[in-house]
Amino acid sequence: MNPICSISLRFLPLAIAGAIPGLTNAADGGFIDGSTATLNARNYYFSRDFSDIVGPNQQSRAEEWAQGFILNFKSGYTEGPVGFGVDAIGLLGIKLDSGRGRVNSGLLPLQEDGEAADDYSRLGLTGKVRISKTELKLGELQPNLPVLAFSDIRLLPPSYQGLSVTSNEIAGLTLQAGHLNSTSLRNESGDDKMLAMLGHLPQRGAVSDAFNYTGGDYAFNAARSTASVWYGQLEDIYNQRFLGLKHSQSLGAWTLGANLGYYDAQEDGERLLGDIDNQALFALLSVKHGGHTLYLGYQAMYGDSAFPRVFANITPLGNEVPTYEFASADERSWQVRYDYDFSAIGVPGLVAGVRYIRGDNVDAQATNRGGSRFDGKDFERDLDIGYVVQSGTLKGLGVRMRNVVARSNYRSDIDENRLIFNYSWNLL
Template sequence: MNNNRSTSRHLLSLAIAAGMPSLSQAAEEGFIDGSSATLTARNYYFSRDFSDIVGPSQQSRAEEWAQGFILNFKSGYTEGPVGFGVDAIGLLGIKLDSGRGRVNTGLLPVQEAADDYSRLGVTGKLRISKTELKVGELQPNLPVLTFSDIRLLPPSYQGVNLSSSEIAGLTLQAGHLNSTSLRNEAGDEKMIAMLGHLPQRGAVSDAFNYAGGDYAFNAGRSTASAWYGQLEDIYNQRFLGLKHSQPLGAWTLGANLGYYDAQEDGDRLLGDIDNQAFFSLLSAKHGGHTFYLGYQAMYGDSAFPRVFANVTPLGNEVPTYEFASADERSWQVRYDYDFSALGVPGLIAGVRYIKGDNVDTGRGFEGKDFERDLDIGYVVQSGGLKGLGVRVRNVTARSNYRSDIDENRLIFNYTWNLL
């Protein structure tokens, strides 16, 4: 599915040549012995009621039901100083219920009422020592391009990724992506940006480039991150992050801090972009209880930029509202409980409340919003349905500058290990 095959072959050749001096370091497992394959069946019901429509779309609700299948194959590496392998992903989405006036849930294609859509993506990979090159279908998970498997099928990108873990605790990555396959589409598309919650469909980019690394230290309890991302001719963005986990008696305290800085790039296809974003999410865990407190703030003249329709690690971003509009400040309180502490393994529940204000709406008034999420999940622990996961989500989101949302999701997941 990679549209830039000559470039990919050239990069692959360079990587092989660069690795020749390290011939003494070989891949340990074989191509077949190191292989794995899984098949996930996902049944997804999604409903959103836009009870107070604000914006160009006058659609009052989005409601669809679909069945998805995700086949993942990962080979091992051939034996020898330079290991070669192949990964593949197969996706199939089947419409169970939809209709005109209820589309755009992110589960199914929007432009036409297709009964199904499918995709096959293949990735070639090469490994020398602890350095790996992948070319083809990619699903990177980075602070500047987070993997967002939150609908029926996961999105993917087409391009090149180089990762290295030669230094203990340090993982470095760099990549070049030239197209994307959206979560509810079968083909390749050029990438566009989102600013806050609004897709910017008036400009497309030829590539997304990234580089950065994560360093784990303090016996693995702390991780420092530094990343750069560039959606060519639209925006570039820098990220600094720190995560820490600290045992304290029967408690475990945690902190997740991050800072983004973004500006326009190259030909400035969307004009000037000026955004700085800070987030903090603190946690305290005791037994089955986990408590969270988060604060997030946007600075500059623009909303937070990201690749459409991607999510981010922003502490207060949730799948319904992002709390990332221009100048927005937001607070979060959250509580999760793991019922295994009461002898019911597999059952979890959580509730969170996020409130935002100080939004520069550009319409002469201060924007405000809030969201309340309730999540309940259970994984069957034994019997013929062992491994079957069920998740229920209920959301109430309200705003004075964008559409109100009442949302419900019901998701069933089951995974077979084929190899």
């Protein structure tokens, strides 16, 4: 068993024992009245065609259909100056359709026989302690940070095992720190050590025993502005710093927005992947009026390496999307995006959007860590439409469709379709 999981299980009875006095204070909140439990059912169809891959030993498409269930329980805290609580998450994924030659969609685990598993499941437990406005958690964690973004983009969400501290003692300021020593990937039920990605390529030749992070977000200007400073370290592989600024400003019926960020990364410790040198700059600007929102984005990579991250996560980079990242070595990219909320014309629950991103100036040799030197180019067009049923028996049922066309001269072309159904029940 993972050491952190073992510690968290030993910690759990202490948390429950500490909760007993709070159980009698239900009228004041406490362990029971402060608890919530939700069950989310997610039905996911994923199809990705790698249209430019040829040859008998190369898979040309990934196409799978699966049903997932996500149970989240979060207790309240016991009464008193030190509050104790327990969180739990239960995950179950069931294969509905797959086949040899169509696996590796990210929905289902791959078995040694080359087939997708029929099902997979996981139970994660977290003990938590609260003192004033500071919270400590030990066990199963799902952080969402600029240096480790929560990447719930397939059937079941990923998680990590470790320790985290979050403090809100100062108004407007949120401070966080943590130590993670293993991960459970989005299509796996067990724990494993962590890998790095450079750009779009997983670096399977090296693993790390720990990811450490610290940082803070400060909201000011009546919470219209937020400044962020973060540090992340995938031990013996890379370390990374982040500076960010978000702002939203109303001008009559218009709302202007800005999301600016800068990353700087280098190799760490034993340098298990060799030298890493990356600086990333992005700006995503928006203007909203009624149901219309228009985005314009620019993103630039500097240094000798592609953008590093923990496998298999997305990042908050302004031009990253779940298909292409536009984070290859030396890449420059532009984005234009348009979203429309149909509630503005009396159709609540219906939203749609289109996005186009184009990148160039890619150092393809550095990005792919070998091969010939040439300037890489890529583009992606996304179409999204979603609807949440507003009334009747199916009230709350969400449907989302995505169609993607992505093309590149240094990596695989992709045609992709996703169809996702979501429905949640509040159990507590």
